[in-house]
Amino acid sequence: LFRVLQRTNSILLAEKEGLGQLRMHTIEVDFEELVRESIDEMMPLIDASGMSISIEIANNTGRVWIDPAIFPSVIQNLIDNAIKYSEKNAQIRVRVESVGVNTIVIRVEDDGRSIA
Numbered sequence: 001l002f003r004v005l006q007r008t009n010s011i012l013l014a015e016k017e018g019l020g021q022l023r024m025h026t027i028e029v030d031f032e033e034l035v036r037e038s039i040d041e042m043m044p045l046i047d048a049s050g051m052s053i054s055i056e057i058a059n060n061t062g063r064v065w066i067d068p069a070i071f072p073s074v075i076q077n078l079i080d081n082a083i084k085y086s087e088k089n090a091q092i093r094v095r096v097e098s099v100g101v102n103t104i105v106i107r108v109e110d111d112g113r114s115i116a
Contacts, residue, residue: 024067031061031104035096038072042079050088053079058097061104075106082110 035057046053075094082092090111098104 024070026065026067028063028065029068031064031066032057032096034066034068034071035061035075035094035106038075039079039094041072042076045083046079046092049083051083051086051090051092053092053094056093056095060098061096062098064104075108078106078108082108086110 036055039053039055043053079092079094082090086092093107093109095107095109096104
């Protein structure tokens with residue numbers, strides 16, 4: 001069910017973007033909290049796949065201006081790909097760090113085959 005909802009949201013977002021109707025509504029949020037909440041929503045799928053996840057968030061991510069309605073679908077899509085392209089019992093690693101003044105890097109790594 002989660003994947004169906006995620007795909008539906010992705011299609012709707014892509015359609016709005018294509019029509020020039022996608023509007024970002026940014027607010028200031030705690031980035032670590034938003035990342036953890038986004039991952040928490042994926043836990044039933046991660047658990048059902050027999051995989052485990054580790055999360056490393058540098059303490060310098062702080063508060064950011066972001067659209068909290070759109071961002072979760074980005075990180076959840078990366079995790080969903082890791083689940084789809086990894087073997088059962090694989091490890092998914094999420095690493096988040098601030099590099100520079102206005103840049104946060106999110107890495108989602110897994111043991112599966114690479115996709116291009």
